[in-house]
Amino acid sequence: AQKLAILTSGGDAPGMNSAIRAIVLASLNKGYQCIGFYHGYNGLIEQQFTELDEHSVNNITQHGGTILKSARCPAMLNTAGISQAANTLRKLHISALIVIGGDGSFHGLDALSEHWQGTLIGLPGTIDNDLSGCDHTIGFSTAVNTATRAIDKIRDTANAFERVFITEVMGRHSGHIAFNTGIATGAESILSFENCDVNKQQHIVTQLLAAITEQRNKHASFVIVLAENLWPGGASSLQAQLNQHTDFNCAVCILGHIQRGGAPSSEDRMLATTLGVAAVEYIDELLLAASSSPAPIMIGQINGQLTQTLISDVLKCNKPVASKWVQQYQHYLSAK
Numbered sequence: 001a002q003k004l005a006i007l008t009s010g011g012d013a014p015g016m017n018s019a020i021r022a023i024v025l026a027s028l029n030k031g032y033q034c035i036g037f038y039h040g041y042n043g044l045i046e047q048q049f050t051e052l053d054e055h056s057v058n059n060i061t062q063h064g065g066t067i068l069k070s071a072r073c074p075a076m077l078n079t080a081g082i083s084q085a086a087n088t089l090r091k092l093h094i095s096a097l098i099v100i101g102g103d104g105s106f107h108g109l110d111a112l113s114e115h116w117q118g119t120l121i122g123l124p125g126t127i128d129n130d131l132s133g134c135d136h137t138i139g140f141s142t143a144v145n146t147a148t149r150a151i152d153k154i155r156d157t158a159n160a161f162e163r164v165f166i167t168e169v170m171g172r173h174s175g176h177i178a179f180n181t182g183i184a185t186g187a188e189s190i191l192s193f194e195n196c197d198v199n200k201q202q203h204i205v206t207q208l209l210a211a212i213t214e215q216r217n218k219h220a221s222f223v224i225v226l227a228e229n230l231w232p233g234g235a236s237s238l239q240a241q242l243n244q245h246t247d248f249n250c251a252v253c254i255l256g257h258i259q260r261g262g263a264p265s266s267e268d269r270m271l272a273t274t275l276g277v278a279a280v281e282y283i284d285e286l287l288l289a290a291s292s293s294p295a296p297i298m299i300g301q302i303n304g305q306l307t308q309t310l311i312s313d314v315l316k317c318n319k320p321v322a323s324k325w326v327q328q329y330q331h332y333l334s335a336k
């Protein structure tokens with residue numbers, strides 16, 4: 001039987017297990033053997049793998065994390081590591097490799113394609129939702145739900161104390177999580193890459209102070225959703241800048257890795273399952289046609305339709321936050 005391989009790489013995302021399950025079950029149904037490499041590309045380089053069968057994927061779809069473990073892999077940044085990874089694929093007679101991860105993981109796929117002739121497929125798996133070629137990445141929906149619930153809770157205590165809260169959300173260098181959670185929770189302020197020029201820090205602080213003062217006159221709380229990596233010095237620095245000018249006691253809550261864990265939402269499970277099956281069908285068609293492997297692609301979904309995008313195109317630019325959200329927020333939904 002032909003062999004397919006899977007690995008999960010980079011920041012884990014809820015729904016990765018659902019994708020693994022779908023790939024394994026679909027592969028077995030098509031008569032393929034399936035193996036999983038552990039710890040992202042490290043397992044490929046160090047030949048740490050396991051055979052995956054229906055028992056391996058039993059009862060995993062509802063769990064966050066990834067049964068194959070994940071890691072970042074600096075060795076994939078140099079030729080020695082990449083060719084070692086390619087050697088493993090040759091040695092194990094693998095026909096196709098599916099990598100579930102984000103843009104760092106896709107750089108690895110791109111590099112691998114120069115050293116190995118088999119079929120390479122990426123599935124978008126990151127809570128950040130910053131990959132072009134898809135509406136949503138696997139894990140984004142769960143992360144937004146988790147952060148939304150957390151900020152709702154912060155709102156309760158913020159209301160009780162008429163307090164200002166800075167809640168920092170993940171997203172690396174993009175504001176998908178910030179805008180989605182900020183709008184979903186009715187945050188008074190969203191500070192993210194798409195709407196903030198941090199070279200104008202003082203101006204932003206002045207505007208915030210004015211909006212906060214107005215809100216406090218109404219005896220209400222004020223929640224700021226801050227994108228990680230945006231503010232120089234981070235959330236605590238913004239906190240100090242706000243506290244410096246007033247008597248109020250602004251609190252900080254960094255949601256952090258909580259956003260990466262937990263049971264995947266049904267949206268993430270469905271998306272991951274759809275993309276996993278689509279990946280196996282794509283491989284099956286190529287293998288049946290016995291055609292040479294095309295350049296690596298990412299399989300995603302846009303408006304409910306499956307899409308195939310060259311990995312090299314996915315890597316050209318990150319998907320921006322829809323401008324309608326940024327504009328609607330700026331014009332109607334923010335505290336003035």
Ligand code: F6P
Pocket residue numbers: 011102126127128170171172228260
């Ligand atoms: O890419 C997913 C992500 O959770 C980002 O949102 C965040 O910036 C980063 O990974 C954190 O990485 P680590 O877990 O290595 O600290």
